[in-house]
Amino acid sequence: MPYSYLESSTYGKDNVKFLKVVKDPKNTKNHEIMECNVQVLLTGAIETSYTEANNKVIVPTDTVKNTILVLAKKNNIETTEKFAALLALHFTNKYDHITGATVKIIQQKWDKYHEHSFIHGGAEVKIVELAYEQAKPSEYKLTTILKGLTVLKSTNSMFYDYNVCDYTTLKPTKDRILSTDILMKLEFNSDKLGKLEDLVAGNKDKKFDDIFANARETTLTIFKNENSASVQATMFNMATKILEDNELVKFVTYELPNKHYILFNLEWFDGEKNDNELFYPASDPNGLIKCTVGRS
Numbered sequence: 001m002p003y004s005y006l007e008s009s010t011y012g013k014d015n016v017k018f019l020k021v022v023k024d025p026k027n028t029k030n031h032e033i034m035e036c037n038v039q040v041l042l043t044g045a046i047e048t049s050y051t052e053a054n055n056k057v058i059v060p061t062d063t064v065k066n067t068i069l070v071l072a073k074k075n076n077i078e079t080t081e082k083f084a085a086l087l088a089l090h091f092t093n094k095y096d097h098i099t100g101a102t103v104k105i106i107q108q109k110w111d112k113y114h115e116h117s118f119i120h121g122g123a124e125v126k127i128v129e130l131a132y133e134q135a136k137p138s139e140y141k142l143t144t145i146l147k148g149l150t151v152l153k154s155t156n157s158m159f160y161d162y163n164v165c166d167y168t169t170l171k172p173t174k175d176r177i178l179s180t181d182i183l184m185k186l187e188f189n190s191d192k193l194g195k196l197e198d199l200v201a202g203n204k205d206k207k208f209d210d211i212f213a214n215a216r217e218t219t220l221t222i223f224k225n226e227n228s229a230s231v232q233a234t235m236f237n238m239a240t241k242i243l244e245d246n247e248l249v250k251f252v253t254y255e256l257p258n259k260h261y262i263l264f265n266l267e268w269f270d271g272e273k274n275d276n277e278l279f280y281p282a283s284d285p286n287g288l289i290k291c292t293v294g295r296s
């Protein structure tokens with residue numbers, strides 16, 4: 001009996017980066033750009049490469065990298081959702097023994113302000129994750145993620161009527177600062193979206209941009225409009241509205257740090273009042289509130 005066995009395995013290339021420029025055929029100086037960081041990991045009959053040093057079953061990670069770049073150049077990849085589908089289908093179709101792929105694409109935010117000039121959106125990125133198994137082609141998991149969008153509101157946020165015990169020092173408030181780094185995940189309903197092949201054909205491609213823009217907008221709108229009872233209640237309301245508006249979305253997940261701003265007490269200075277005007281931005285510790293919301 002051997003001492004060990006291979007419980008699971010996957011491999012591929014990570015951090016394959018490119019900037020793609022798409023030129024308008026009618027005006028070659030009018031461009032769209034896409035800056036991406038791609039990870040592709042493969043699964044299949046690759047066990048013997050680990051257990052028997054059988055390199056025959058290894059499609060080199062260098063080949064994976066080359067493929068990502070050539071497919072990015074040759075194909076119309078308007079959205080990263082579509083490009084992820086294209087990559088997953090390519091690797092599982094091309095190599096008989098490769099039966100599954102997971103793809104992750106991190107896309108920088110570049111906003112066009114002129115026909116060939118763009119402004120970088122800072123820390124905010126869009127991430128697409130796709131897990132695909134050839135054996136269950138309609139059960140793929142496709143998730144689009146908004147990450148790194150930092151927001152703050154300086155009023156219209158409350159927190160009171162919480163559990164109070166002998167460990168409690170927090171004072172209830174009906175007016176506080178609320179700030180977070182938004183992490184929002186939209187998991188698509190693969191039954192409603194249909195086959196990955198159709199997605200690659202481009203029939204439903206435009207929808208992804210619309211859904212992402214709608215979900216981002218809803219997040220920002222509810223954040224500003226609602227007199228928040230708590231991070232928990234506000235994120236649930238955001239997720240509910242996104243599900244109402246986007247039938248292709250099955251689950252909405254938020255992971256929101258509650259970035260605390262602590263009111264300075266300046267009464268020592270001749271009784272100086274501080275009416276929510278001067279705060280200390282506390283980098284840590286922070287609250288961390290998560291939820292996943294589905295349609296009932």
Ligand SMILES: O=c1[nH]c(=O)c2[nH]c(=O)[nH]c2[nH]1
Pocket residue numbers: 159170229230231232258287289
């Ligand atoms: O919106 C909030 N949710 C909490 O769970 C919590 N806990 C806390 O100390 N402040 C807050 N605020």
